[in-house]
Amino acid sequence: MIQTVSPVQLAAYFDRIGYTGPHEASAETLHALHRLHPQAIPFENIDTLLGVTPRLDLESVFAKLVSARRGGYCYEHNLLFRAVLETIGFETTGLAARVLWADPDAMLPRTHMMLLVETPDETWLADVGFGSMTLTAPLVFDNGREQATPHETFRLDLIERGDFKLLVKLGETWKPVYRFDLEPQVPSDYAMANHYVSTLPDSIFVNHLIVARVIPGQRQTLFDRTVTRRGTAEEHRELTSAAELRGVLEDTFGITLPTDAKLASVLEHLAAQAASAAT
Structure with missing residues (x-):
């Protein structure tokens, strides 16, 4: 239906x-x-x-x-x-x-x-x-x-x-x-695929933060800690703290973040990876 x-x-x-x-x-x-x-x-x-x-x-x-x-x-x-x-x-x-x-x-x-x-x-x-x-x-x-x-x-x-x-x-x-191809899909097809990509241990959606939004003339993306803006030119910026990550998610991408207590630890983990990579 x-x-x-x-x-x-x-x-x-x-x-x-x-x-x-x-x-x-x-x-x-x-x-x-x-x-x-x-x-x-x-x-x-x-x-x-x-x-x-x-x-x-x-x-x-x-x-x-x-x-x-x-x-x-x-x-x-x-x-x-x-x-x-x-x-x-x-x-x-x-x-x-x-x-x-x-x-x-x-x-x-x-x-x-x-x-x-x-x-x-x-x-x-x-x-x-x-x-x-x-x-x-x-x-x-x-x-x-x-x-x-x-x-x-x-x-x-x-x-x-x-x-x-x-x-x-x-x-x-x-x-x-x-x-x-043009084979119609039913809800159970999407339910199975959704389970697969959200639970597979090596799924990109399980292991990386992926965010994207378009504005007129530009695409904005966030992959883990890297913000990319692509229009007539391409710009990259590395985020180094959980506060920066939270700010970009809220301000650049307009996301009202969930209140799940795990989110803070996820953002801290991403920021720690940035610090580790810099040393």
Whole structure:
């Protein structure tokens, strides 16, 4: 069963992302929501660092990303986005991808969630939850066509066995992001993948702090202690204390941090690693 949000929740979501446009299932509405969502709601994996597997029921996701003004990772972002789109009247399908970002030759499990969205004239790929390379506009399904977004240029290539590959243009180089097919996913597929990435001992989400947010003309990321700002130029800054980490999470990324007592020790541990590396 595809979930929708209540009128009160829809209004709260629109307030959270700053959307004041029409409530109609058009390409213009899809583009506006897709641009605003990742600007307002950051990508973050604080829960998994605290040993918590994020809950994927809509009420929990809404409470965390909207009411508590937190962020989340792909399942949380795209489940919320899908429920909003369905409420407005879009037809959506949940998909899953094998991530190629770190290793373009890898055939990893399908652990990333994104969406297929239908409008009267087009079929779109929508994805508001891919961390440092989250789309800031939906992409029309058109093999090999270069498509500009408010940030980078992307393209979708049809490859072997009916799979598609998403690529992003960085400078003059096309870098693979992920590969996927059009097989619809059901909640149990995402539940299994969510458990896998949040509990596997060597999962990146269990071992590293990963936070990302876009603003007009710039991407901001935090990987453990390194803050990166990438726009016309790229800047890096190393954080050296738990207080700095907390300040960046709250001020740069706009996260209302959880009250979990473990968070202080996690931030202290990251800061201690910085001190150890400096000696």
